[in-house]
Amino acid sequence: xxxxxxxxxxxxxxLFAEVANRTAKYAAAHPEKQVLKLGIGDITLPLAxxxxxxxxxxxxxxxxxxxxxxxxxxxxYDFLRENIRTYYKSNGVELDVDxxxxxxxxxxDLGNILDIFSAENTVLIPDPVYPVYVDTNVMAGRxxxxxxATAENGFLPMPESNIHADIIYICSPNNPTGAAYSKSQLxxxxxxADKNNAIILYDAAYECxxxxxxxxxxxFQIDGARTCAIEFCSFSKTAGFTGTRCGxxxxxxxxxxxxxxxxxxxxxxxxTKFNGVPYIVQKGxxxxxTEQGQREIFANLxxxxxxxxxxxxxxxxxxxxxxxxxxSPYIWLKxxxxxxxxxxxxxxxxxxxxVGTPGAGFGKNGEGFFRLTAFGSEKTTFEAVQRIKNLLKx
Amino acid sequence: xxxxxxxxxxxxxxLFAEVANRTAKYAAAHPEKQVLKLGIGDITLPLAxxxxxxxxxxxxxxxxxxxxxxxxxxxxYDFLRENIRTYYKSNGVELDVDxxxxxxxxxxDLGNILDIFSAENTVLIPDPVYPVYVDTNVMAGRxxxxxxATAENGFLPMPESNIHADIIYICSPNNPTGAAYSKSQLxxxxxxADKNNAIILYDAAYECxxxxxxxxxxxFQIDGARTCAIEFCSFSKTAGFTGTRCGxxxxxxxxxxxxxxxxxxxxxxxxTKFNGVPYIVQKGxxxxxTEQGQREIFANLxxxxxxxxxxxxxxxxxxxxxxxxxxSPYIWLKxxxxxxxxxxxxxxxxxxxxVGTPGAGFGKNGEGFFRLTAFGSEKTTFEAVQRIKNLLKx
Numbered sequence: 014x015x016x017x018x019x020x021x022x023x024x025x026x027x028l029f030a031e032v033a034n035r036t037a038k039y040a041a042a043h044p045e046k047q048v049l050k051l052g053i054g055d056i057t058l059p060l061a062x063x064x065x066x067x068x069x070x071x072x073x074x075x076x077x078x079x080x081x082x083x084x085x086x087x088x089x090y091d092f093l094r095e096n097i098r099t100y101y102k103s104n105g106v107e108l109d110v111d112x113x114x115x116x117x118x119x120x121x122d123l124g125n126i127l128d129i130f131s132a133e134n135t136v137l138i139p140d141p142v143y144p145v146y147v148d149t150n151v152m153a154g155r156x157x158x159x160x161x162a163t164a165e166n167g168f169l170p171m172p173e174s175n176i177h178a179d180i181i182y183i184c185s186p187n188n189p190t191g192a193a194y195s196k197s198q199l200x201x202x203x204x205x206a207d208k209n210n211a212i213i214l215y216d217a218a219y220e221c222x223x224x225x226x227x228x229x230x231x232x233f234q235i236d237g238a239r240t241c242a243i244e245f246c247s248f249s250k251t252a253g254f255t256g257t258r259c260g261x262x263x264x265x266x267x268x269x270x271x272x273x274x275x276x277x278x279x280x281x282x283x284x285t286k287f288n289g290v291p292y293i294v295q296k297g298x299x300x301x302x303t304e305q306g307q308r309e310i311f312a313n314l315x316x317x318x319x320x321x322x323x324x325x326x327x328x329x330x331x332x333x334x335x336x337x338x339x340x341s342p343y344i345w346l347k348x349x350x351x352x353x354x355x356x357x358x359x360x361x362x363x364x365x366x367x368v369g370t371p372g373a374g375f376g377k378n379g380e381g382f383f384r385l386t387a388f389g390s391e392k393t394t395f396e397a398v399q400r401i402k403n404l405l406k407x
Numbered sequence: 408x409x410x411x412x413x414x415x416x417x418x419x420x421x422l423f424a425e426v427a428n429r430t431a432k433y434a435a436a437h438p439e440k441q442v443l444k445l446g447i448g449d450i451t452l453p454l455a456x457x458x459x460x461x462x463x464x465x466x467x468x469x470x471x472x473x474x475x476x477x478x479x480x481x482x483x484y485d486f487l488r489e490n491i492r493t494y495y496k497s498n499g500v501e502l503d504v505d506x507x508x509x510x511x512x513x514x515x516d517l518g519n520i521l522d523i524f525s526a527e528n529t530v531l532i533p534d535p536v537y538p539v540y541v542d543t544n545v546m547a548g549r550x551x552x553x554x555x556a557t558a559e560n561g562f563l564p565m566p567e568s569n570i571h572a573d574i575i576y577i578c579s580p581n582n583p584t585g586a587a588y589s590k591s592q593l594x595x596x597x598x599x600a601d602k603n604n605a606i607i608l609y610d611a612a613y614e615c616x617x618x619x620x621x622x623x624x625x626x627f628q629i630d631g632a633r634t635c636a637i638e639f640c641s642f643s644k645t646a647g648f649t650g651t652r653c654g655x656x657x658x659x660x661x662x663x664x665x666x667x668x669x670x671x672x673x674x675x676x677x678x679t680k681f682n683g684v685p686y687i688v689q690k691g692x693x694x695x696x697t698e699q700g701q702r703e704i705f706a707n708l709x710x711x712x713x714x715x716x717x718x719x720x721x722x723x724x725x726x727x728x729x730x731x732x733x734x735s736p737y738i739w740l741k742x743x744x745x746x747x748x749x750x751x752x753x754x755x756x757x758x759x760x761x762v763g764t765p766g767a768g769f770g771k772n773g774e775g776f777f778r779l780t781a782f783g784s785e786k787t788t789f790e791a792v793q794r795i796k797n798l799l800k801x
Contacts, residue, residue, distance in 0.1 A: 014573040014606045015525040016667040023675060055477040065470040068687070069463060075651065076459040082650040083449040117511055117682070124680030125519075128546060131409035148679045152522060179408040212408045256476040256686045257469065273410040281417060285542045286518030288511070291688055292650045293462070 019154040026144050028374030029053065035358070036368050043366075049397040050368045051324075051385045054188065054343075056253045058316060060297070061309035064252060067300035071293040082292040087284040089115025089261070093295045096302040097261055106233040112265055114279060115290050115298075119218050119247040119260040124149040125286070126214065126243065126262070129278040130180060137178035139170055141189055141375030141382075143216070146182045155180075163378055168192040168336045168345065172205035181206055183232070184216035186223060189375045189384045190345040191337015193228045199235045206241040212268065212275070213242040218260075221251040221314055222321075223340045231263075239265040243275065250342065252301045252310045259290055259298040317342050320394040321387035327398040331405050342387040345372065349405055357383050365400035413548040420538050422768030423447065429752070430762050437760075443791040445718075445779045446762045448582065448737075450647045452710060454691070455703035458646060461694035465687040476686040481678040483509025483655070487689045490696040491655055500627040506659055506670060508677060509684050509692075513612050513641040513654040518543040519680070520608065520637065520656070523672040524574060531572035533564055535583055535769030535776075537610070540576045549574075557772055562586040562730045562739065566599035575600060577626070578610035580617060583769045583778045584739040585731015587622045593629045600635040606662065606669070607636040612654075615645040615708055616715075617734045625657075633659040637669065644736065646695045646704045653684055653692040711736050714788040715781035721792040725799050736781040739766065743799055751777050759794035 032052055040048050060068070074080035088094075094113045101108050116122045127149055136150045140159040150157055158178060160170035168190035183202060186193040194202070206213050215232040223230050232242045247260035254260075268275035300306045325338030328346055335346040348357035354371030361367050361383075372382030387394065426446055434442050454462075468474040482488075488507045495502050510516045521543055530544045534553040544551055552572060554564035562584040577596060580587040588596070600607050609626040617624050626636045638657040642648035662669035694700045719732030722740055729740040742751035748765030755761050755777075766776030781788065 014528055014604055014664065016664055016669070016672060017523050017525055020523065020667065020672050020675065023679075053478075057472070057475075057477070059472050059475040060469045062470070065466060068466040068469070072459060072462040072466060075454045075462070076456070078451070078453050081451075081453040081647075083451070083647075084447075084649045117685075120682045121680060129411050129414065131411055134408055145679055152676070152679065210408055253475075253477075255478045256683075258682065258685045270408065270410055273414065275410070278410060278414050281414065282546070285417075285539055285546065286515060288514045288652065289650075291511075291652045291685060293687065294685055 017152065019152050023148050023151045026148075026374065028144075028370070032358070032368065032370060035362065039362050046366045048362070048366045048368060049389070049393050049400070051389050051394065051397055052368045052370045054386055054388065055255050056250060056317075056388045057390055058253055058313045060253050060257065061301070061306055061313065063300045063303055063306035063309055064297045068293055068297040071296035075293065085289040085292055085295070087287055087289050088280060089113070089290060090292070090295050093299045096299050100302060101231060101233070101263075104230045104234065106231050108233070108263060109266070112263055112276060114262045114264065114283060115295060116260045116262055117258045117290050118249065119216060119245040119262075120145060122260065122262045123214065123216060123245050125282065126279065127153055128282050128286075129275060130212070134179035135177065136180045136182070137176070138182045139184075139187075140377060141372060141379035142182070143184060143188050144375070159376075161378055162190060162192070164334065164347065169194055169198060171198065172202055174205070177209055179209070179211050181211055181213045182216070183213055184218070185229065186219040186337070186341035187343070188219065189343055189370070189372065189379070191341035191343035192345070193223060193225075193340045195227050196229050196235060199229050199232060200237075203232070203235050203237045203241060207237055210270075211241065213238070215242050215244045217244050217246045219250055219341055220246060222318065222342055225340050228340055233263065233265070240267045243268070248298050248301060251314070252298070252306075253313065254298070257294055257297060259294050316391060317387045320389060320391060323394055323398055324385055324387060327402055331402065333405070344385045344387070346383050346385065348381050348383050351381070354380055354383055361401070361404070365397075365404045367397045367400055411546065413546050417542050417545045420542075420768065422538075422764070426752070426762065426764060429756065433756050440760045442756070442760045442762060443783070443787050443794070444762045445783050445788065445791055446764045448780055448782065449649050450644060450711075450782045451784055452647055452707045454647050454651065455695070455700060455707065457694045457697055457700035457703055458691045462687055462691040465690035469687065479683040479686055479689070481681055481683050482674060483507070483684060484686070484689050487693045490693050494696060495625060495627070495657075498624045498628065500625050502627070502657060503660070506657055508656045508658065508673060509689060510654045510656055511652045511684050512643065513610060513639040513656075514539060516654060516656045517608065517610060517639050519676065520673065521547055522676050522680075523669060524606070528573035529571065530574045530576070531570070532576045533578075533581075534771060535766060535773035536576070537578060537582050538769070553770075555772055556584060556586070558728065558741065563588055563592060565592065566596055568599070571603055573603070573605050575605055575607045576610070577607055578612070579623065580613040580731070580735035581737070582613065583737055583764070583766065583773070585735035585737035586739070587617060587619075587734045589621050590623050590629060593623050593626060594631075597626070597629050597631045597635060601631055604664075605635065607632070609636050609638045611638050611640045613644055613735055614640060616712065616736055619734050622734055627657070627659070634661045637662070642692050642695060645708070646692070646700075647707065648692070651688055651691060653688050710785055711781045714783060714785060717788060717792055718779055718781060721796055725796065727799070738779045738781070740777050740779065742775050742777050745775070748774055748777055755795070755798070759791075759798045761791045761794055
């Protein structure tokens with residue numbers, strides 16, 4: 014037996030471990046100080062009452078022989094897939110139900126989808142980036158090239174016609190930068206993918222934060238995307254499902270090559286290596302689409318949107334450059350006084366007891382930048398921006 | 408972009424589709440007849456009250472800001488891992504908590520574990536077999552060789568010293584044959600694996616049906632297994648979690664090669680391509696290990712054990728050869744009158760309105776055999792064996 018030697022090439026990313034480590038060390042040395050965390054991308058509001066009610070009801074179904082659910086469909090229950098189809102329709106996107114696959118989260122599918130592609134493909138990944146795109150491809154031994162996201166292009170790199178790629182990752186609104194592509198920018202990516210016979214893996218995990226109509230909520234709002242794009246989405250941020258685990262992947266039937274169909278291959282992959290999402294969880298996710306559910310998750314999202322606005326306005330006041338903060342729960346700021354990412358981390362922790370995430374941890378182009386998230390409580394966020402304002406106003 | 412061409416080599420297994428198809432056709436033509444299904448390996452009893460209570464309580468936690476759970480540990484919550492550690496201890500197996508990984512089911516992990524092994528490895532798979540072992544390796548382009556399970560070896564093939572394999576699949580008690588290895592037989596496999604520097608992927612999904620002390624409930628009851636075996640288990644059959652989705656994988660720290668550690672590689676794989684099992688589900692699984700939970704799931708398992716016994720005794724009476732039925736929920740019988748698997752399927756459906764699974768669907772050595780399961784209700788099982796007895800007694 015030999016191990017997969019590609020694992021030797023996966024670099025350890027100690028970003029969040031190091032953030033936790035430095036935070037803990039500071040807190041231990043200064044027990045009197047209250048540390049405020051705007052670092053991790055986890056949400057803080059509980060599940061909506063409509064979801065809770067549906068979860069309880071589904072648990073009751075599991076207690077009774079006549080309503081008990083055993084093995085479910087690998088691709089998810091139709092009641093949930095129908096809801097998602099209707100949701101897309103409300104954004105002007107027509108899908109067939111069998112183009113929608115329910116999963117235990119966008120992260121799993123973003124990694125596992127690679128099973129259906131050749132290991133010989135070249136992958137184009139933006140830098141800075143959510144590390145999972147890189148690590149999953151390194152594990153499979155694929156060649157990776159990077160698209161530079163920088164302050165100059167507003168952290169929204171555009172395709173370069175002289176560069177060939179087979180698999181293209183786009184996350185919009187972006188994690189970590191909060192930047193979001195306009196529909197016309199995405200059209201350029203779709204055209205580039207078509208020309209290169211490439212596939213776009215489109216991470217739409219933050220689409221629910223998009224309010225500006227010129228920005229896409231789905232890559233399938235773009236003409237031509239149905240032949241070249243797969244979309245990954247999640248209830249994690251939309252409805253606070255980070256610990257409840259449910260997402261979905263959309264694979265149009267038009268993605269075909271040499272007689273193969275991405276949709277059929279993914280169904281084969283999932284029916285072989287996956288056994289579906291818990292019935293209870295799918296029932297909870299379906300409640301998100303009820304009138305009550307929509308009202309409640311909208312109210313929760315508004316809390317995060319107000320937090321983002323508050324942080325953005327504070328940075329405006331301080332004259333600090335940033336992306337995100339609108340149409341996104343992330344605020345990606347240029348570290349003041351030309352500090353490096355980790356210098357600013359320490360500076361903010363020591364002088365304002367606020368924790369964020371050093372941009373350098375997301376790739377070389379992240380150096381000198383810093384991520385704050387809007388997922389804290391209103392109280393924490395309000396207090397944190399006061400401290401940031403006091404610290405940086407001079 | 409190119410697809411993974413290995414997918415072209417995955418054969419479509421229409422077994423359960425064909426079973427459903429023939430059954431539906433018969434039922435439509437004979438609406439007056441009551442068809443009894445002992446075919447599919449899904450359980451029929453609802454979740455135990457202790458599990459239901461824990462699920463409700465966890466849902467309530469998710470409704471409150473102070474008890475809400477967001478992202479959990481990739482490898483599972485310690486409260487559940489500790490329970491599993493204690494469960495193994497009760498079977499005489501000492502594990503460290505960080506050797507236990509919580510998953511959404513044995514099927515996912517059995518497929519995904521292959522990520523950490525080289526695609527150049529040769530895989531040894533018994534025939535007949537749970538098709539997932541074959542398909543997942545075909546998708547990765549691995550060379551597969553088969554170990555013949557036949558009536559002559561009681562459907563328990565033993566290692567052959569002149570054959571080299573790198574990855575060995577063992578499922579005991581077996582699906583589909585119900586046959587279970589004795590500890591001394593497993594010792595031979597462990598020794599063979601050690602000699603070949605091979606890894607055993609041990610599917611223990613049916614361990615809860617083992618009563619005979621000479622049979623293993625875990626491969627780690629066998630000396631030497633800690634350097635060469637990974638064990639996959641599940642709450643699906645133990646506690647009726649087929650639609651609730653929770654399992655676990657045990658990877659001893661001793662499995663090392665060339666500086667790599669299977670345990671660390673799997674943690675890296677899971678932290679990159681997986682985001683943990685729902686908090687609610689893990690709380691439900693933990694309740695299985697309470698005193699009440701154990702009592703309740705034991706009572707459920709006894710229903711299935713009685714069903715198995717009833718089917719086995721009927722076959723004994725009829726003088727029909729079979730494996731399983733003891734220490735297993737599956738009964739694997741030789742089709743009477745030298746019928747082929749599908750001939751017997753049709754014969755039983757048409758003359759007794761009982762549905763089982765043709766053995767030929769599990770591999771070439773399954774031809775002429777037939778699988779019945781003990782997972783039906785007591786009433787269905789009782790009625791089915793009466794009909795089988797009446798049909799075959801002459």
